[in-house]
Amino acid sequence: MPRIAITLGASFLGYATHAGFLAGLHERGVRPVAVAGSSAGAIAAGLFAAGLSQERIKAEVLRHALRLSFVRRTRWLWHQLSRLGFSRQPSVFHSEGAVQHLESIVGNRRIEDLHSPRLTIAMTDLTNHQAHFAQKGPLARAMAVSCCVPVMFSPIEFEGRLYHDGGVVHELPMDFWFEDDDVDWIIAHRIDHPPAPRARLFPSNVIALSGSAHDAVCLQLLHYREQLAAKAGKKLLVVNTIHPRPPMLFGQGLGAFYEQGYRAAQEWHDKTLRPLLDAEAATSMIRASSHHAS
Numbered sequence: 001m002p003r004i005a006i007t008l009g010a011s012f013l014g015y016a017t018h019a020g021f022l023a024g025l026h027e028r029g030v031r032p033v034a035v036a037g038s039s040a041g042a043i044a045a046g047l048f049a050a051g052l053s054q055e056r057i058k059a060e061v062l063r064h065a066l067r068l069s070f071v072r073r074t075r076w077l078w079h080q081l082s083r084l085g086f087s088r089q090p091s092v093f094h095s096e097g098a099v100q101h102l103e104s105i106v107g108n109r110r111i112e113d114l115h116s117p118r119l120t121i122a123m124t125d126l127t128n129h130q131a132h133f134a135q136k137g138p139l140a141r142a143m144a145v146s147c148c149v150p151v152m153f154s155p156i157e158f159e160g161r162l163y164h165d166g167g168v169v170h171e172l173p174m175d176f177w178f179e180d181d182d183v184d185w186i187i188a189h190r191i192d193h194p195p196a197p198r199a200r201l202f203p204s205n206v207i208a209l210s211g212s213a214h215d216a217v218c219l220q221l222l223h224y225r226e227q228l229a230a231k232a233g234k235k236l237l238v239v240n241t242i243h244p245r246p247p248m249l250f251g252q253g254l255g256a257f258y259e260q261g262y263r264a265a266q267e268w269h270d271k272t273l274r275p276l277l278d279a280e281a282a283t284s285m286i287r288a289s290s291h292h293a294s
Contacts (some may be wrong), residue, residue, distance in 0.1 A: 109144020
């Protein structure tokens with residue numbers, strides 16, 4: 001059977017949906033050899049690769065504490081005045097609290113010690129204009145780093161350098177699998193949001209326009225990566241889950257989003273993935289039979 005890798009895309013507070021998607025595939029018997037993620041996808045991928053039970057992962061991604069950990073160490077007003085007005089790395093919130101919270105969940109696990117599945121977490125160095133795929137280092141810190149949206153959250157130091165959100169450059173980190181002989185198929189899970197009325201007032205209009213520009217870049221890069229995957233002989237399967245954008249300050253809807261990701265995975269598995277796997281198995285049997293006969 002083909003060896004499957006799963007990449008989870010960057011999406012604001014989409015970690016619950018991603019976790020539900022992984023849980024749905026896991027219940028159907030899909031066991032990836034590797035997982036990767038950016039931003040919210042990095043949290044879901046990291047918890048999954050850490051070997052936590054699906055029940056534990058669901059409980060953690062639905063807790064308010066996870067979302068609030070990215071702001072709880074912020075020195076209100078002082079941080080905003082100092083970081084926004086006098087810093088080369090401006091931010092509204094101080095994000096180091098997320099590292100401590102994630103350590104309380106995954107402990108001192110390191111990425112290089114995770115093998116079933118292997119894990120890669122994307123992050124972005126805006127100082128040197130470079131993307132980085134973390135395949136070693138402290139797991140909790142890497143997960144937090146990948147979520148640090150520029151301007152919103154302060155960058156976090158990882159392995160001696162400051163990094164921001166992995167989704168800045170790699171919405172769906174997968175390039176390293178194109179030359180990986182241990183990966184045959186790649187499943188990419190994206191979270192889309194239905195069109196919302198165009199904001200007219202500052203700063204909502206600026207945020208909306210910036211988000212639209214970033215979405216356009218991500219879709220174009222995905223198109224290029226589909227071509228690269230085909231040239232490398234990898235089957236790339238893209239799954240889109242669509243639901244409203246979760247509110248930033250409150251956790252309403254996260255439970256429903258988890259269930260939506262879970263159902264989307266199972267429906268997609270039954271209608272698309274399972275037939276493809278059955279066809280692959282039949283083809284392999286025919287090849288083996290022909291080889292034996294010869």
